[in-house]
Amino acid sequence: MRWVVLLPFAALLSGSARAEERPREPTVAERGAFVVTFERLVGYSIESVSRQFESERANRHFGVGALLGPRIGFHGVVPGGLSLGASLGTLAILDEGRTRISATVVAPRVGWLFMGDVVGVWPRLGLTWLLVQGARDIATSAAAEVPLVVRLGPHAGLLAGPSAEVPTSREQAALTSIAFTAGLYGAF
Numbered sequence: 001m002r003w004v005v006l007l008p009f010a011a012l013l014s015g016s017a018r019a020e021e022r023p024r025e026p027t028v029a030e031r032g033a034f035v036v037t038f039e040r041l042v043g044y045s046i047e048s049v050s051r052q053f054e055s056e057r058a059n060r061h062f063g064v065g066a067l068l069g070p071r072i073g074f075h076g077v078v079p080g081g082l083s084l085g086a087s088l089g090t091l092a093i094l095d096e097g098r099t100r101i102s103a104t105v106v107a108p109r110v111g112w113l114f115m116g117d118v119v120g121v122w123p124r125l126g127l128t129w130l131l132v133q134g135a136r137d138i139a140t141s142a143a144a145e146v147p148l149v150v151r152l153g154p155h156a157g158l159l160a161g162p163s164a165e166v167p168t169s170r171e172q173a174a175l176t177s178i179a180f181t182a183g184l185y186g187a188f
Contacts, residue, residue, distance in 0.1 A: 025154050029081035029115040033187040037073035037159060039087055043181030045069070047091065048174075069105060070183075077187075081113040083124070091130065091175075104131045107143060120149040121161075128165045130175045139175040141165040149185070159183045 028035065047069070069092070075085025086108040111124030123146045130139035147161035160182035167174035 024117070027115040027117065027120070027151070028077055028187045029113040029120065030079060032079040033077050035073075035075045035077055035083070035085070035185055035187045037071075037075065037087065037183060037185045039071040039073055039159065039183040040069055040089070040179070040181040041183045043160075043179060045177060045179035045181065047179075048176040071105060071107065073107075073109075075109070075111075077113055081115070083109070083111045083113055083122070085109055086126075102133045103139075104133065105129070106131065109143070109145070111145075113149070115149060115151070118151050120151070122147050122149050122159070127168075128175060128177075140168045141175045141177070142168050155187050157185050157187075159185055 069089050071087040071089030073085055073087035075083045077083045086106065089105040089107070091103045091105050105128060107126060107128045109124040109126035111122055113122045114120050124144070126143050128139075128141045128143045130141070131137075132139070143163065143165045145161065145163040147159040147163075150158040150160075152158065161180065163177070163179050163181065165175055165177040167176060
């Protein structure tokens, strides 16, 4: 008899527990967001910058920060995952331990963010313009990136993956880069 009286209360309690459960929070790709990325913070890169009438200068970097030419990116992601944005950064090519070429990097990108509850992938294509300081050289490269996205919370996560930049012409300056780097993102 006691069980018959307790069953309705147990049903009410279990129903109220379900009502209090939070619904799954939509991912950045599902809700759309403004995303700030901090790219190339750690990793390995091989970069080569050549200028007209000069021999090619190449760097191989394994490390953090300035060695990799860090970039900060600003991207809009619409619901469904389409992204449009750009990254800005710096790059220094070293020659025998001293800076040989310094440049500013401008890298517009278009991509598609495929995001699960925790892990996703964000393939992006675009151009990279390298504005060589102290000269009027501008290098243009076609670029492809495929970072893995790991969600650490509703508004932050990690980015890690390969990227490649290949020159579109060799008129004045040219940038070639192959890298595997990692960074962070924040979504607002």
